[in-house]
Amino acid sequence: MDSRSPFLPTLHLILVLVVVLPIFADASSRLYIVYMGEKKHDDPSVVTASHHDALTSVFGSKDEAMKSIVYSYKHGFSGFAAMLTESQAEELAKLPGVVSVKPNTYHKAHTTRSWDFLGLNYYEQSNLLKKANYGEDVIVGGYGLHHEASKITAMALCPHDGRESARPVRSSTQRVARKIIGARWYSGDIPDELLKGEYKSPRDLSGHGTHAASTILGGQVYNVSHRQSGLAAGMARGGAPRARLAVYKACWGPKIDCGDASVLAAIDDAINDGVDVLSLSLGGYGEVPGTLHAVARGITVVFAGGNEGPVPQSVSNAVPWVITVAASTIDRSFPTVMSLGNKEKLVGQSLNYNATMNNSNFHMLVDGQRCDEDSLASVNITGKIVLCSAPLEAANSSPNSAFAATFVAVVKRRAKGLIYAQYSANVLDGFEDFCHLYLPASCVLVDYEIASRIASYAKSTRKSVVKISRVVSVVGNGVLAPRIAMFSSRGPSNEFPAILKPDISAPGVSILAAVGDSYKFMSGTSMACPHVSAVAALLKSVHPDWSPAMIKSAIVTTGMYSCHTTSSVCISYMASVTDRFGMPIQAEGAPRKIADPFDFGGGQIDPDKSIDPGLVYDIDPKEYTKFFNCTLGPKDDCESYVGQLYQLNLPSIAVPNLKDSVTVWRTVTNVGGEEGTYKASIEAPAGVRMSVEPSIITFTKGGSRSATFKVTFTARQRVQAGYTFGSLTWLDGVTHSVRIPVVVRTIIQDFLSDTS
């Protein structure tokens, strides 16, 4: 028997609970973030001095004040993080110049691997570390080694040892490493428990950051495959291989925890370092003020939208100035043949790649039904392959947590393998991370139909057996893709229903990229985010003068999408889309459906098209503060505006409260040929009349580069309706098709009853 006790998962659960106990035991004071808005002086030391003054005034002593500071934000904006008592925090909040004082909070990286439930991946990494000097030497700085396209920053990523200094390279991942032009780390707000076993350096422990980095800008590496198993073998290559990377490690420990105070410090430095793109595969940072300062400095900020799908209203990081990314599947699948004792062959999905396991043998098969404590009490699954199928539970919980409960129960009873029924196989690699450690015959995901056939076989004989063959990977035409991943978080945004989120989707399921010294699959919007960051970096290098809003617009308005009507623009689009089957893009979930803007915003990213969008929807960063009624920063810098967020010039329109009629204004800027005539093509949401005025826009040589138009929505029915979807496309009849998604909800009462 393997030395790893099958009881370990439970033990880990306990450890994890210990980890989340209150941080900084001293009950009287805790870490607060004091935000003071735009910095008032160019000299950082002057800015810092103003922080010291503010703190000294509440501490009464400069020494005490200095001791309390954890971070000083002085490059991109002004503020600090300090240990304060509640009354000191209240006092500080009253000082002139202080915009807000908030307790530090912690968030997670957006990967399906960082499941809260076990923290198993951490221990797995630790084992690997011992075995293979995991991640050792992954690195290094060195300026100007490569022709520079553009600089990128990836947050939560960390393969460099030593603060800001360059060290010689000796590593198989040096193709990534040589592009890293600097690395910093931030652990000021991380409790010691989380730092145990961690590198006190920018070096990556979890692999999450390295994975994102190599997705963005890894060089070409031949003959890579998942854990060097031959699975999904081929050439790995980052999306923007000539970009350079600055690394800011602000996330730590088994669950990849990130503190606001550290993330802010990283963003402050990144602004100062002159990065062009911030790639943030993190949860819940939308409103961290630092990102708005970054955008105001011309930095495109890309966020993962979260892995809380498929339920509606689960998207996070929904502020309008960032690009929020959904995850989609790619054209690869992993069919695995299961042969039953009655010679029936059924197919599931697995990453059962272990050649030494071979699995050429039949194993005892037992139906564990729901595999909860009750149903497992009546069967003996020890040493057997167990079938678990709980459709009711699955429909009511996230794929991860449902699997976690089953997994723990099955491992505790020392099963040899697991056949697990699921609505989608999107979480295959996340599951496999745990399966291959604790279940020698691995896990296979099946749908409920296959599960029921296996169950009826198991019932038919007293000695049921199954053989699980080694997985093969299938790529290309046979696989329907892209589809929005089951786990990908969906709109509408709870915080800002008048802002459509997510903005765009990109590949985020079973992405093969570097982790330490090898390559492996990971899934999550964390993996989708760097794909968009890479495209943003490419756009920035092609169009250095474009603002973050223009880059976002170019990406959103050229996405591949699904049609909901038979309008002429829809028909001609469907004829031209690259989808090989003429199938609309689908969104996985229960039930699966045609993808709509709440699943993927403008659609699936189409990098080539985004280079030449024709028209863009630009936004002056000052508009964001204005539209937030000056609540984002100091009042004196802000021209107050009382109006609706849907008037912000975004490349999408979301009207969450259409009563009779609403008029929305937009301005487009011509970035195509000097001359051109664009005609509006409308796909009105069901139940809504939609008109555009003017419906023809002409750009002439020497004339204005921008044009403003209005879109009027009128409710056609007097019912409290749910959201319906449409679009507005400007067509120049030649090459440009500039499409924005439209979502409208009709209401007749002031209360909202139907939200998704």
Ligand SMILES: *[C@@H]1O[C@H](CO)[C@@H](O)[C@H](O)[C@H]1NC(C)=O
């Ligand atoms: C990839 O591996 C195969 C077999 O191991 C080898 O024949 C081939 O030359 C390798 N290709 C490259 C580009 O290294």
Ligand SMILES: *[C@@H]1O[C@H](CO)[C@@H](O)[C@H](O)[C@H]1NC(C)=O
């Ligand atoms: C794998 O299976 C083959 C027969 O299919 C057998 O010859 C071989 O010894 C097995 N390998 C191992 C490591 O069990």
Ligand SMILES: *[C@@H]1O[C@H](CO)[C@@H](O)[C@H](O)[C@H]1NC(C)=O
């Ligand atoms: C494959 O399975 C064998 C037997 O359980 C195990 O010893 C070995 O470490 C596994 N290999 C990998 C790459 O997981």
Ligand SMILES: *[C@@H]1O[C@H](CO)[C@@H](O)[C@H](O)[C@H]1NC(C)=O
């Ligand atoms: C369950 O099955 C295993 C393996 O066949 C056996 O060793 C064990 O004693 C059984 N447990 C019970 C409670 O019957």
Ligand SMILES: *[C@@H]1O[C@H](CO)[C@@H](O)[C@H](O)[C@H]1NC(C)=O
């Ligand atoms: C700004 O204030 C107006 C009027 O009170 C309100 O309708 C709007 O929702 C506010 N905007 C935000 C972003 O809070």
